[in-house]
Amino acid sequence: MSTVIMSAPSDEQAAMQHYLVCGTEDCQKNGQFYCNDCHRPLCERCRDEHVKNPDTKFHEIVHYRLRKHQLPVEKCKLHPTRNVDIFCKECKVAICSKCSTMKEHHRHEFDDLEEIYIEKYALQQDEFSKIQKYFLPTTQGLKLDIEADVTKIQKLMESIRTSMKAEAESLKNLVDEVSSDSIEDTHIMEKTLLKMLKSEETTYDDYIAYLGKMSDEFQQHLSLENQKILFSEILKIKTIPETTKPVAPVFTAGQFSKHDVAQLLGRVIVSNAEPKKRKIQPIVAVTTYMKSTVKQLGQSKEKSDVKQTPSLSSSATNVREYSVLGVDSVWHVSVDKSGRLWVSDWRGNLVQTDLQGNQLQKIQTSGREEGYHRATQDRDLIYTDKHKREIYRITLDKKITDFIKTGDWEPLSLQSSRINGDILVGMIKDKEAKVTRYNKVGKDIQNIQRDNQGQGLYSDPHHITENINGDICTSDYKKRAVLVVNKSGQHRFSYRGQGSGFYPWGICTDVLGHILVYDSYSNTVHLLDQDGGFLSVILSPQEGITSPRGVCVDDENNLYVGQRDTNTVTVYKYLQ
Structure with missing residues (x-):
């Protein structure tokens, strides 16, 4: 795997990007595919040319994460000019092709050593992933x-x-x-x-x-x-x-x-009750996708002209990074259809940056750590002013206009529906909280405030998103829970983490209906299914993140992660 660092030559302070580079000579594009026969990464264009070339059209091309790792080079001791690439099943030894013709191996059965290596590598990678995604986070x-x-x-x-x-x-x-x-x-x-x-x-x-x-x-x-x-x-x-x-009279001294x-006086007594064992999350949920990945590694090559439904990868891969000028931390991230980023920090700075990390515009807002801005279907940006109790819209020509007034309620978080363009707003007033739905023109059409028993559902709806089935998923820090209601506003479930502590922050959903939420208690990103079932930890400190806050997924299934103590936005691939 090769990695190249590119920066805009016109601006030495421009943000730097990191990504996998295509293995074709003089091609510097993102190498998201891999040829298992040539053992090199390929970009989408070079992959298409590879398939059309008569010499390579039967090569096995897969997504980079499903690549077969090349067999390490080892010279044969008997034939120094040959590489060891065969495994003798009778003798249980690795040999070269010339050794297989010797009388010691006459009529023996052989296996391709590279296939064995690929299988063993996948199994070891599975164990390594268990350490990163289960054993270490669980132990911590x-x-x-x-x-x-x-x-x-x-x-x-x-x-x-x-x-x-x-x-x-x-x-x-x-x-x-x-x-x-x-x-x-x-x-x-x-x-x-x-x-x-x-x-x-x-x-x-x-x-x-x-x-x-x-x-x-x-x-x-x-x-x-x-x-x-x-x-x-x-x-x-x-x-x-x-x-x-x-x-x-006679004084009788007390007998005590x-x-x-x-x-x-009262006494402190150590109970004889049997101590309860600490709950350890079973590994089944974590290993499910590991096993599926091992199975996929042995399948036939993917047809380049067939668009497949995305599936989970065995691990999240860092594909690029942006250093955003104008902010000192990244608490929330929005991505529009053109791939440009909107990034905000805890001081109220809201910055738009291009694909190279260059600042396009910057405004000062009253927002802080909330998810108070969101890109719309029309490529505009909407953001809240909680002090003025108003929602503004920024159009493509950078014009800021009034959009929605929220009355006595202080708006915190925003979501622009990908289903119908409705605007979902999490807001508070005194000790009350609710989620309000507005249509495209800003008309109030739904208020969600109480659960099925009539109790207050929300306390601090500081991040909000919508799933592909219309569910409204809210990250409530004070409730220490992800609260999910259906599109009618009926409470479906609450997710409260996997251990004794859970403090949810940024939240988003993807094309498969997964819910991704950051837990500031363990500094991990949890992956849930559509019904709130825990699937795995897809990002943890082992992947290099320390204090992630804002998360969002773009139309290409890239996961954008902003961190509290740095102005860097890191992009991960976790779907293939």
Whole structure:
């Protein structure tokens, strides 16, 4: 495979393109076909001439991606002038054609080593594709899942610690309250006991006073003047009043331990439940097209004059690139029928570029990362001004005209129908969102806002496209889903990715009804069937993309991918 880099000689800053070059001498066109007999790429014109040439008309010509890889050159050890190209089935060794005539291989059966190599190469390529399209993305998804679990566990444990501290503080407050009540009870007990002792003390004070009085009377009786009284009266002394000793309260220390306190507080318990295994996406969906490709490699040559229905390739191939001047990133891409690009970045710059990457026009818009512009069937461009709540049209003569006013609704995303030319607009107002259909002249003819249960269907319809069956496919970042309704507005299905995370961005459809959507969570482009079934990951970081955002497919089944951190638009072939 040869690759050439071409640039416009008149402008050193013009964008550079990369593509496969035809193997015919002095031909610099795109070599999208391949001759398996000559082992060289061919452009469409050279392929037609190859078929017409009597010397090569029976050669096997296929699409480049279905080519038979040429057998590596290996010299025979016994016959150094010959290449090893035969496999002896009896001896299980690779030999040259001259070796096959030797007596050691008499009457042995031989196979074409190149055919064996092609088959083995296809099988190895299949395994390699599995690594790129299944094992690596799936493992990276599991790793991201683990990282999400790490964050989740950290937050959970911090929440548990906060709860434990709050519970301990609550217990401390209860202890303080009980202790305070008990101390107050001791003050009451003390007051009662002291009052009783004071009363008994008063009793003895009164008795002492009584004894003093009685002593005085005795003195009087004993005097000479009162001797007669002594014989007539006998003084009696009252008994000492009885009192009781107070019963002193006894403090009984609480009988508790650290374990008792732990029983009062909550505990963290590790569950004995069986851990659930992480969900691993089965490989069946990924390998289906790999197997079909291996089968195709062994089929007869394709007739050059028969136009076949496109089919999926085993992998996406980078066929060219554009470096677009005037933008610092590529968040959305539109392609018109002439192949010219409209590219926008997150700053609102909207640039049109030709096939060489030269800037044709540039305007400033209010759009940012949304899919807010789209080429129409008439080769015009329509784009939104969400601040003015209006949709504008740019004609071929670069004239900008008012097209649709959206009232109170802020337009985000646009799609021009390839079926009937209708305009589909994703828009928001306050916390509501909807998709509105306008006809070619800008008349409102349909509003889609709620699902089959009457609930709000959309939240952030920032990219929108239409499938070949009339389905309206919307990429809703806040809902983390691709939402699909039929042409009547009835909700058909929602696609939410293959793992724990899915943040859809750019979305488009192709001639086979596939839905292609970029997932910013895993930096991959997912390929879905018409009913939302996951088929495969057709682009991942292994293909050299890092942060794709805008995706679209042109009339030649080329996939255009714009990236967030570069002004480069990369074109891939994924259909053949």
